[in-house]
Amino acid sequence: MKSFEYHMTTDILFGMGQEAALPDRLKSYGKKILLTYGGGSIKRNGLYDKLRVLLSDFEIFELGGIEPKPRVETVNRGAALYKREGIDMILAVGGGSTVDCSKAIAAATYWEGDAWDMVVHMDRITRALPIAVVLTLAATGSETDAAAVISNPNTHEKLLFFSPCVLPGVAVLNPENTYTVSPFQTASGSADIMSHVIENYFDREQAFVPDAINEGLLRAVIRYAPIALEKPSDYEARAQLMWAASMALNGLGSTGKNFAWSCHYIEHELSAMYDITHGAGLAVLTPKWMRFILSEYTVDKFCDYAVNVWGCERSEDKFTLANRGIDATEAFFKRIGLPSTLSAFGIDDVHFSMMAEKACRIGRLQDAYVPLSEDDVVKILYMSL
């Protein structure tokens, strides 16, 4: 177990109707709110109207239409709005894309110049607007972390930036706000949660307490994602998925660990280049990556995974057991309706070398649980084809 610092200060309001607490929580930030949202689902399901009524004492500015893979030009647009109107805070209403974009806007308001420059030089961020979140999708965990992913369509780049300044101050997690999430997005979100946990779990550094938490979070998704798919307004299922999503990426699952991920960096290259949903891409890559890294060095961890996550019985042969866990992972993603090949998304091998080069350059793949070279990434991509 490595040394670590843990400091997660977001005030989490979890449960039905918790939006009602927002006016009281937000008033200490000021009067002018930049309300950010995505494609308009919050207008169709009534959440937008509910919040406008609740926040009638505030002056509201809006930035809607945030893309599923938020773009740097949208960030610049949000920051310009701040400079024009003197916004006091951002209220992000949506899933990870809206929250990520809002984080970037919050930091970009105090940044001189183009926001892409800020994303690249994240260590120079010193200040950001306060951020509050009303979450509408259980997936990225962005509501309780200090990271965001921003895309630059001009360069086909998709970069992760971290800054303690962009940790949300308040997060409303009302599971009811996820009832209208589509089956595909519910499944993709579930795969994203599982991938966050799996990335933390398969790590060079062993740490019992965080890994026991990680195993529990995986069991929660495995149990409740199928229920949410069958009955989209099952409160308990939506609640467990929502809480698991936050817990998966609030930093606890990586305490004491090396925290060098693998699949996410490969997937970011896929979704920077193609029209593929992040969680769905992860569901394709993860089982193939698992098979690729299974070896004498990793087999014991895979056995723990098979037993503690999937309930497999300890068998004589370690590799049989390890593969049973990987098979179960792959079968689960299929069961919740996600494609298991890149071809299903119309992706071919044209850009594999270039994507592998970028994944290795941007990610810390050489520090990963099993270090990955460009050749390794290309092999994993071919396995996923």
Next chain:
Amino acid sequence: MKSFEYHMTTDILFGMGQEAALPDRLKSYGKKILLTYGGGSIKRNGLYDKLRVLLSDFEIFELGGIEPKPRVETVNRGAALYKREGIDMILAVGGGSTVDCSKAIAAATYWEGDAWDMVVHMDRITRALPIAVVLTLAATGSETDAAAVISNPNTHEKLLFFSPCVLPGVAVLNPENTYTVSPFQTASGSADIMSHVIENYFDREQAFVPDAINEGLLRAVIRYAPIALEKPSDYEARAQLMWAASMALNGLGSTGKNFAWSCHYIEHELSAMYDITHGAGLAVLTPKWMRFILSEYTVDKFCDYAVNVWGCERSEDKFTLANRGIDATEAFFKRIGLPSTLSAFGIDDVHFSMMAEKACRIGRLQDAYVPLSEDDVVKILYMSL
């Protein structure tokens, strides 16, 4: 899963040598530190000298000799010191008793009148001095919660008070600082951690994510307490116990649950009256309470406990399986060297009725997982004799 608010803002510095970060973290609070500690183990093991050197730029006032069950007169003494010297912050160096006493002092500095009055009227606390902690015992979780237990020897009362104001701002968790903890205190601390988790786990409200975490924390203690007893300076064992202790009571394990405990209120009466270590008292009471509440209503939860915590196989008969989990709990406490009867501590039945009456009056035992009447508590105490 019930609605909840989660807001735990303590900055946790975990690992070897993390004390070194203290001067930088504390300087924002001011210059004058009240250094609180217990019976002097920190002078014997060198931690006191190390901290005095590290904090040589600060003006240090001292309050040593804090009792294992911190007394209200010590709280008043600390508050008087503040009023005389104008302290800026408290640095608690010790286990739960020192941290709890420091929390009470931190709030009592802004309280007019006797500190016992403050403990009784905890909802009137509005302000407290900043608190930092250097933890030396894995047990109470007080380093990342907003609660404290204070004793009044005159009235044989031992009360728990909560106030968001007393949540520590910084907590240094260096597992090396627990190497010199005695076997009995290591075992009692481990029983205390397990009891916190068990109290959260056996609850009227079901919630998968927190309970998966709770099961993992129990497995961590079951695995690492015997290792720490066998090899007191095993870093990994001390680290997992220390992190499990904080995680057990940082509020995550009770998110979405009813949070009405049982054994703690009964034990507080025992240790208010007799010379018994809190964790050791809990180790006596917990398995008896489990047997007392086992019924058709609770048996499924006990089966989960037996399987997911103790690794028992699912058997045909639910009650057999449930009892196997309880037997394992009892055997584990014996294995780590804790007595399993009250008689072993020289406690007889003289005060059972009076203690039962107080436990029911002070605790919310009627709201517990299985509601307990005074008669029930007396029965559990007799089972524990």
